[in-house]
Amino acid sequence: MKLSSRISSIKPSPTLEITVKANALRAEGRDVIGFGAGEPDFDTPDTIKKAAVKAIEEGFTKYTPVDGIVELKDAIIKKLKRDNQLDYTRSEIVVSCGAKHTLYNITQVLFEETDEVIIPSPYWVSYLDMVILSGATPVIIGTDPAQGFKISPRQLEKAITAKTKAIIINSPANPTGVVYTLPELKALAEVIGEKEVLVISDDIYEKIIYDDMHFCNIASLSEEMKRLTIVVNGVSKTYSMTGWRIGYAAGPEEIVAAITKLQSQNTSNPTSISQCAAVEALNGNQSSIGEMVDEFKKRRDFIVDALNDIPGISCMLPQGAFYVFPDVSACYGKVYNGKKISSSSDFAAYLLDEANVAVVPGADFGNDKHIRLSYATSLRHIEEGMKRITNAVLKLS
Numbered sequence: 001m002k003l004s005s006r007i008s009s010i011k012p013s014p015t016l017e018i019t020v021k022a023n024a025l026r027a028e029g030r031d032v033i034g035f036g037a038g039e040p041d042f043d044t045p046d047t048i049k050k051a052a053v054k055a056i057e058e059g060f061t062k063y064t065p066v067d068g069i070v071e072l073k074d075a076i077i078k079k080l081k082r083d084n085q086l087d088y089t090r091s092e093i094v095v096s097c098g099a100k101h102t103l104y105n106i107t108q109v110l111f112e113e114t115d116e117v118i119i120p121s122p123y124w125v126s127y128l129d130m131v132i133l134s135g136a137t138p139v140i141i142g143t144d145p146a147q148g149f150k151i152s153p154r155q156l157e158k159a160i161t162a163k164t165k166a167i168i169i170n171s172p173a174n175p176t177g178v179v180y181t182l183p184e185l186k187a188l189a190e191v192i193g194e195k196e197v198l199v200i201s202d203d204i205y206e207k208i209i210y211d212d213m214h215f216c217n218i219a220s221l222s223e224e225m226k227r228l229t230i231v232v233n234g235v236s237k238t239y240s241m242t243g244w245r246i247g248y249a250a251g252p253e254e255i256v257a258a259i260t261k262l263q264s265q266n267t268s269n270p271t272s273i274s275q276c277a278a279v280e281a282l283n284g285n286q287s288s289i290g291e292m293v294d295e296f297k298k299r300r301d302f303i304v305d306a307l308n309d310i311p312g313i314s315c316m317l318p319q320g321a322f323y324v325f326p327d328v329s330a331c332y333g334k335v336y337n338g339k340k341i342s343s344s345s346d347f348a349a350y351l352l353d354e355a356n357v358a359v360v361p362g363a364d365f366g367n368d369k370h371i372r373l374s375y376a377t378s379l380r381h382i383e384e385g386m387k388r389i390t391n392a393v394l395k396l397s
Ligand SMILES: *Cc1c(COP(=O)(O)O)cnc(C)c1O
Pocket: 038, 097, 098, 099, 100, 101, 124, 170, 173, 174, 202, 204, 234, 235, 236, 237, 242, 245, 246, 247
């Protein structure tokens, strides 16, 4: 069977793959500790579940408008006003089946072969493949821990060409947990505004933020930036609702209408029941978020200290999301059982084989010196995992 060249140009999501692999090993009876998960380990709050049950009982189980029900659009409009001081109308909002779907739709309606799309690295795995699938060329701006994993205005300026269509900004970021400050965004906005480049602002980790850092969206800096920005967000991470599949875009009407048209030819509306749950998530009591973030912060502090205690590993303190992205490259060149470790995937394979610990190689996020660990797992698991990684690293010579 000859599949399309389009599908052959991309790879499966490695983070989902590592979870599948860890689960398969567990099914074989191996006691694997997984740091691969890209989702909160908390339950969806009860009030949200109840809203979904009510929707089912009331028979709200049919097609809805393709771009989402009015109640949800209004809840999103209220949220963007309340949390981000951004004003949108219903025709500037489209609800999709998760923020991943939103991002996919955006890349499909905006990009084509002649376009370049700027992606700061380390990047979330799917940006790259989505851009490739659209036919456009990804232009990667590399960053390292010395610059706090943040791109500078100068780097951005150098990366922009006549073909540049858009830049993807993700703050707090997956996999680094880096958060751009208001002055940093202002400096980037100056370059972006001057060059008239679109911004795709992936705000999915907006609420998972620590140490009195304040979330800021580049769209809120000026009317001009708002005109250039498509805000992407969803309920998956904030409300532990990854399985419900609700994400959304807010932005220029023309782009939103194009997304709605595309969606009308593939998924149609996102699940009616999930939309009702998302209305409750956005409009209801927000206290579950604070509780979740407090717990994540404890784990973050523990895991960063534990990693920095391991000889050969160094880890920056992330200020948002629920990942750490330590540099493990000091272990490269070392040998165990005659096998030499020389890349992040070798290192991850070593940890899985020898220590029963699942992590994601940094190469998948564009940086081969690092690995990604999610701390969306219990403190008990994290403690045990850190012991195993320590022992495994000490065995290398
Ligand atoms: C998890 C994640 C998403 C997608 O979330 P959905 O579950 O599809 O809403 C988007 N961007 C980043 C950076 C993520 O980590």
